Amino acid sequence: MIREIVRQEWEYRRDRPFGRLVQLFVARIFRGGGDTDTEGIDLGVGLVLTLLALPGGFVSIFLFDKYGSLLQWLRGQTNVDTLLIAFPDEYFFIVLPMTVTGAIAVWRWDAIFPDRRDYMNLAHLPVATRTIFFANLLAVLFLVGLVALDVNAASCVLFPMVVSASQGSLMFFLKFGAVHAIGVLLSSIFSFLAVFAILGLLMATLPPRLLRRVSAYARGMVVVYLVTLLCTSFIIPDLLRRVKGPVPSWTLLFPSCWFVSLCQLLRERANPAMAELAKLCVPGVAVLAVFAFGAYAIGYRRHFVRIAEIAEGTSVTHAPFPWRWSALEQFVLRTPFQKGCFRFVGKTLLRSEAHRLVLTGVGGLALVLASQSLMRAFEGMKSARQAAMTSDALSIPFTVSFLLIMGLRIVFEIPADLRSNWTFQLMLDSDHQECEPLARRVILLLTLPWILIITFAAYLYLEGPVVAVLHTAVVGTWSCLLTNIIVVRFRKLPFTCSLPVFKQHSIVILISLCFGFLIYAGSTAEFESTALSHPIRMLSLLPVALMAWYIPRYLGKNTIDLERKLIFEEGATRSVELLRLSE
Amino acid sequence: MLEAIQLTKRYSSLPAVQDLSFRLQPGQVLGCLGPNGSGKSTTVKMLTGLLEPSRGVVRFNGRAIQEDLASYRMHLGYVPEEAHLYPYLTGWEYLEMVGTLRAMNRDRMYLTIDSLLQLFSLHPARHATIGTYSKGMRQRILLIAAIMHDPDIFIFDEPLSGLDVTSALIFKNLVQALGRSGKFVFYCSHVLEVVEKVCTDVLILRKGVVIAHDSVTNIGKILGQSLENTFLHLVDDVDTMDVARDIVEVMKAA
Numbered sequence: 001m002i003r004e005i006v007r008q009e010w011e012y013r014r015d016r017p018f019g020r021l022v023q024l025f026v027a028r029i030f031r032g033g034g035d036t037d038t039e040g041i042d043l044g045v046g047l048v049l050t051l052l053a054l055p056g057g058f059v060s061i062f063l064f065d066k067y068g069s070l071l072q073w074l075r076g077q078t079n080v081d082t083l084l085i086a087f088p089d090e091y092f093f094i095v096l097p098m099t100v101t102g103a104i105a106v107w108r109w110d111a112i113f114p115d116r117r118d119y120m121n122l123a124h125l126p127v128a129t130r131t132i133f134f135a136n137l138l139a140v141l142f143l144v145g146l147v148a149l150d151v152n153a154a155s156c157v158l159f160p161m162v163v164s165a166s167q168g169s170l171m172f173f174l175k176f177g178a179v180h181a182i183g184v185l186l187s188s189i190f191s192f193l194a195v196f197a198i199l200g201l202l203m204a205t206l207p208p209r210l211l212r213r214v215s216a217y218a219r220g221m222v223v224v225y226l227v228t229l230l231c232t233s234f235i236i237p238d239l240l241r242r243v244k245g246p247v248p249s250w251t252l253l254f255p256s257c258w259f260v261s262l263c264q265l266l267r268e269r270a271n272p273a274m275a276e277l278a279k280l281c282v283p284g285v286a287v288l289a290v291f292a293f294g295a296y297a298i299g300y301r302r303h304f305v306r307i308a309e310i311a312e313g314t315s316v317t318h319a320p321f322p323w324r325w326s327a328l329e330q331f332v333l334r335t336p337f338q339k340g341c342f343r344f345v346g347k348t349l350l351r352s353e354a355h356r357l358v359l360t361g362v363g364g365l366a367l368v369l370a371s372q373s374l375m376r377a378f379e380g381m382k383s384a385r386q387a388a389m390t391s392d393a394l395s396i397p398f399t400v401s402f403l404l405i406m407g408l409r410i411v412f413e414i415p416a417d418l419r420s421n422w423t424f425q426l427m428l429d430s431d432h433q434e435c436e437p438l439a440r441r442v443i444l445l446l447t448l449p450w451i452l453i454i455t456f457a458a459y460l461y462l463e464g465p466v467v468a469v470l471h472t473a474v475v476g477t478w479s480c481l482l483t484n485i486i487v488v489r490f491r492k493l494p495f496t497c498s499l500p501v502f503k504q505h506s507i508v509i510l511i512s513l514c515f516g517f518l519i520y521a522g523s524t525a526e527f528e529s530t531a532l533s534h535p536i537r538m539l540s541l542l543p544v545a546l547m548a549w550y551i552p553r554y555l556g557k558n559t560i561d562l563e564r565k566l567i568f569e570e571g572a573t574r575s576v577e578l579l580r581l582s583e
Numbered sequence: 584m585l586e587a588i589q590l591t592k593r594y595s596s597l598p599a600v601q602d603l604s605f606r607l608q609p610g611q612v613l614g615c616l617g618p619n620g621s622g623k624s625t626t627v628k629m630l631t632g633l634l635e636p637s638r639g640v641v642r643f644n645g646r647a648i649q650e651d652l653a654s655y656r657m658h659l660g661y662v663p664e665e666a667h668l669y670p671y672l673t674g675w676e677y678l679e680m681v682g683t684l685r686a687m688n689r690d691r692m693y694l695t696i697d698s699l700l701q702l703f704s705l706h707p708a709r710h711a712t713i714g715t716y717s718k719g720m721r722q723r724i725l726l727i728a729a730i731m732h733d734p735d736i737f738i739f740d741e742p743l744s745g746l747d748v749t750s751a752l753i754f755k756n757l758v759q760a761l762g763r764s765g766k767f768v769f770y771c772s773h774v775l776e777v778v779e780k781v782c783t784d785v786l787i788l789r790k791g792v793v794i795a796h797d798s799v800t801n802i803g804k805i806l807g808q809s810l811e812n813t814f815l816h817l818v819d820d821v822d823t824m825d826v827a828r829d830i831v832e833v834m835k836a837a
Contacts, residue, residue, distance in 0.1 A: 336683055336684055336685070336686040337684070339683045340680050340681075340683035340684035341684070343676070343679070343680055343683070344669075344672075344680055347671065347672055347676060348669070348671065351671035351672075351712075352671055416669065416671075417667070417669055417670065419665075419667035420667040420668055420669050422633065422663060422667065423668075423669075423680075423681065423728075424684075425633055426631060426632075426633060426656060426659075426661060427656060427681070427684045427685065428684070429652065429653035430652075431653075432653070
């Protein structure tokens with residue numbers, strides 16, 4: 001009976017204008033938005049939700065090894081304080097959904113607020129602007145709730161199960177799970193609201209023309225912050241545990257500290273500083289919610305209601321600087337293919353939101369790893385000169401170049417408005433494509449010059465010309481060789497081909513990448529730290545370099561003609577190729 | 584001469600175009616008419632080399648275009664049905680990229696782009712991103728991209744969509760001028776008046792098959808009607824007046 005009433009009420013509400021608007025905005029947030037018709041990566045709601053839930057689930061499963069009582073016993077660990085060893089993991093589980101939820105908000109940045117497209121479609125209908133406002137607000141709240149639940153669903157069940165595996169008590173499981181759920185859900189909501197507040201603040205304070213430019217940089221900075229936040233999971237739990245006395249000011253920069261402190265307080269494991277930090281959680285979320293929705297209301301009034309007035313003159317103009325290209329074309333880019341496509345690739349990287357965001361994320365990760373290496377390099381060292389020759393410091397340019405080169409290679413696979421690639425399909429000769437040299441030039445031109453200049457300048461100042469030249473030469477050579485390897489058999493114009501399909505060997509490639517990184521950045525730097533003091537030893541890197549140069553060359557030469565053709569659609573390789581001899 | 588010989592295209596064994604043949608002489612403007620789903624776009628894609636025919640061949644000056652697509656396309660100017668352009672490039676950048684890919688001389692290219700942008704009234708917006716352009720502006724960018732390298736063959740697929748009255752008039756006159764100057768023009772459209780006005784010949788498709796192919800004047804003469812009535816007579820089985828009356832009835836009943 002009640003079920004029937006609820007069903008009828010739901011159907012009635014769903015079919016009312018307000019319900020329809022909410023549905024429209026929810027779909028719009030998931031499927032796209034923005035004034036420009038940039039084609040995003042439309043993965044479908046189901047797949048997006050599954051992907052979001054995966055990290056929490058996977059990480060929980062990997063932790064069985066740490067908490068299993070048998071494994072602990074085999075390792076000789078007895079009388080383990082489960083709550084104590086769970087603290088760093090709890091921190092990680094708070095930081096992870098904060099990063100994922102924040103990233104979602106950044107990803108759907110343009111779709112959160114109603115835009116010109118909504119205005120053109122809805123403003124002429126007999127719907128009050130406040131109805132549109134509240135419908136969109138409800139859609140945003142729905143999204144916050146859905147993402148928070150989805151991102152944390154797996155970890156809320158699996159992590160408490162894993163931790164309580166050695167306890168054998170249902171109460172422990174329930175208590176631990178409840179506290180964990182409170183912490184992660186609050187942190188997710190906080191993260192989304194924080195991004196929402198930044199967007200609302202920008203909309204409420206900036207004129208439309210400036211907003212377009214500033215919002216791109218704001219999104220980039222948020223991504224860098226989120227990557228930094230994720231990387232703090234290696235350091236902050238230890239620092240928090242060691243805090244004695246008043247709350248350190250740096251904890252205010254990382255709200256993740258507040259939420260993990262709340263969990264510790266609820267488990268009666270908080271030190272005085274944590275107890276103080278835990279008090280910030282609920283007021284923090286409440287204040288942020290009020291601020292975010294206030295800013296949203298003002299931003300809505302300033303932008304949406306006045307879209308008709310500000311319709312003209314909001315376009316961003318990009319006046320050309322021919323000198324930048326002409327110098328490149330004279331020395332680096334030779335053929336019309338390279339000249340035309342290099343500009344396209346460069347401009348896509350600079351202006352396409354999706355590509356910029358991924359690159360910013362990779363850049364942020366490189367920055368964080370480089371900072372960590374730098375910090376480790378200075379540990380126990382008396383001077384900068386001494387620190388510069390440690391493997392940690394020497395690994396910095398390798399780490400940065402590896403991540404940027406790989407990041408660019410990955411970004412090349414993300415399509416930019418596939419419907420527009422007819423231009424290239426029509427104009428490029430598929431039999432004589434130059435995608436491999438083009439990709440190589442783009443990667444090296446965008447990464448190598450500044451990495452080499454900074455490396456050379458820093459080591460020239462700290463260690464003198466010999467070490468500077470040798471180290472820079474190794475970084476340069478290794479970057480070129482890595483680029484050569486990753487572009488071998490590359491036969492698409494970046495951004496014009498559909499997303500690659502998942503292949504069985506993709507996991508092998510991923511694992512190889514991790515090992516590759518360890519060898520590229522770790523082992524080379526280790527070797528250099530001992531060899532740079534006796535430069536003749538550096539010659540032993542030559543055979544490795546020759547091998548790394550020869551393998552892609554060999555693979556390139558042994559590619560069949562069919563695999564050299566330019567492609568615009570990525571499909572699974574057919575096991576049988578029809579020759580169509582009868583036609 | 585541009586020649587289509589028994590072009591057939593099947594999608595999963597369903598024929599979209601069947602045994603389509605025609606010859607296009609220099610100076611001839613061939614209009615292609617047909618209702619939705621008649622195979623016009625498929626024909627255009629085969630003529631541009633974007634689609635490979637399941638059977639048949641397209642020849643340009645006696646040579647199959649698939650033998651050397653790259654050089655054929657150097658002679659080709661194409662305006663697609665929908666103006667899908669990279670929204671983050673400016674109009675100038677897009678045209679510059681197209682010109683570069685066509686290996687145009689740099690100085691000549693800049694001069695041509697600049698002049699054409701002025702003639703098509705896009706000069707003030709040349710450094711604004713295409714994402715902010717109206718449909719008509721995007722269409723004009725496509726037109727400039729198609730003509731800027733002075734090709735021999737023009738393939739226009741609904742080129743007037745979104746254009747304002749002045750731009751449309753300019754374009755119609757341009758098509759006639761191109762024909763007079765000895766270019767090959769293949770013009771696909773739904774707008775019968777335009778085809779009647781600018782084309783010398785017409786090809787009418789229905790369900791992928793050519794049902795009429797003659798000069799515009801001859802087609803009218805054969806059936807003693809205007810092109811519009813001829814088209815309806817050949818292609819559609821519906822009485823349009825009846826349908827219009829029915830629509831009004833349904834509106835009144837709402």
